[in-house]
Amino acid sequence: MNHRQRKHLGKRLQEKFEAYLLNHAHGLFSSLGRLSRTPFTSSMTILVLAIAISLAGCFYIVVANIQQLTGNLESSNQMSLFLKDHITEAAGQKLAEQIKQNASVDAVKFITKKQAMEEFKANSGFGDALNALDTNPLPSVIQVLPKNALESNEEIDKLMAEFKQLPQVDFVQVDMQWVEKLQTIMLIASRGVMLVSLLLGFAVTFITGNTIRLELQNRQDEVFISKLVGATQSFIQRPFLYTGFWLGFIAGFLAWLIITIMLLILESPVEKLSTLYNGSFELLFLSFSEFILLLMIASTLAVLGSWAVLHYQLRQLKPQ
């Protein structure tokens, strides 16, 4: 190949590539135009898709919010020794001193019944209701922080068993255990959300696939004629794939709008509840990257559904 031939070939390849890009651009915009020409059908499909996607998104954001609430809880090995009701303040104090001598214990804090009551009144928001009680139902507590070296569960269990033997102690609770329980519940919840989202994702795929199937039926002549003039499968399916893309993309955007509006409606009552509990809980919205991810997932699922249908149906469509 001489220099001129090579240059000519390069130019031809470039022209082919430009034609290819132009064809893609045409597919992208003509499919959007086609959707807008049947506004009723298109908006019905897009709404159904948007509702499915926003359901999944809502579950996600609810779990994210609860996780935000529970995420601040530090998991520590702190133990609470609840003392029997008849143990006096002095006896409790003495027991605390005694426990502090234990080689495995780092720090000890004794909370009297009265202190416990004060603390509870301040933090729970039930102050007035508690005043109505005749007696103080709360037990005295010795909070024990084990040495850091005690990392393994077995050692914690051993220490716990030791404390349980003490006659003054009613029961022992390791804080970590209920944090763990809560975290397990959250794990189940987020996994449940994942499964439900998976189902909804399938719904999005199938709804788009079915829409594309109908579109394919409506445009059968176009498919036949294109085939007869030598169009490849990928050429024929391109505009349909773009239609699927737009359905998913617009539905994804709409779903984000639905989720955001719902959160905005919930924001002020949540804030009110939070102040009632002296909390500083702030409702979590979808972040920008989550918004982009939502759009990407929605359009990918829609394109996937369209592609699956096209892959099987286009072969069946043979010109007569």
Added chain:
Amino acid sequence: MLRFDHVCKRYPDAGEALSDVSFHLDKGEIAFLTGRSGAGKSTLLKLIAMMEQCTRGSVMLDGQNISKISDRRIPYMRRNLGLIFQDYKLLNDRTVFDNVALPLVVCGVNHQEVSRRVRAALDKVSLLGKERKYPLALSGGEQQRVGIARAIVNKPKLILADEPTGNLDPDLSAEVMHMFEEFKQVGVTVLIATHDIELIHRLGHRELRLDKGHLVAS
């Protein structure tokens, strides 16, 4: 250019549509395909257009065996053909220009080239100036000419025409036939399926006559 060797086509429920058909068309040859309805004309055209595959024998197009061609290669092979239909098969929601441009667009021809060649093809069928019109705004004869322009725009080696004059008056038919003879001049092979016996006798081209699936004259 086109060769049929002992071609048989059997449909599962309709029996044998073509039996032992053999013939050969040279480059730049014009031939008429005749026979009554149901004689196998459409089947023969479908075999060439790769819409069907023959049960036995072989069909060679431009040196390639298309009787056993894979689905993947069909589109590329079809680009050597120009198909003209009795019912035109135009896309009514696209302009004349876009209809004629379709065979070029599917091949990935660039924009300027498409524009140039579509105009040349429309000029050939005397429809230049109607590019922006939609097919349904044209007369039957004009629509047929759009179909012809689409068939020739890609400079095919073989033109297949199925009853191209079926819906045209005698003057227009003669005009279309004259056009086919022009293609012959530039080395294009033309195969025309038709009922129009008078036209065949007047033009005096080769005739392939089918009767109940058998080639009785060639």
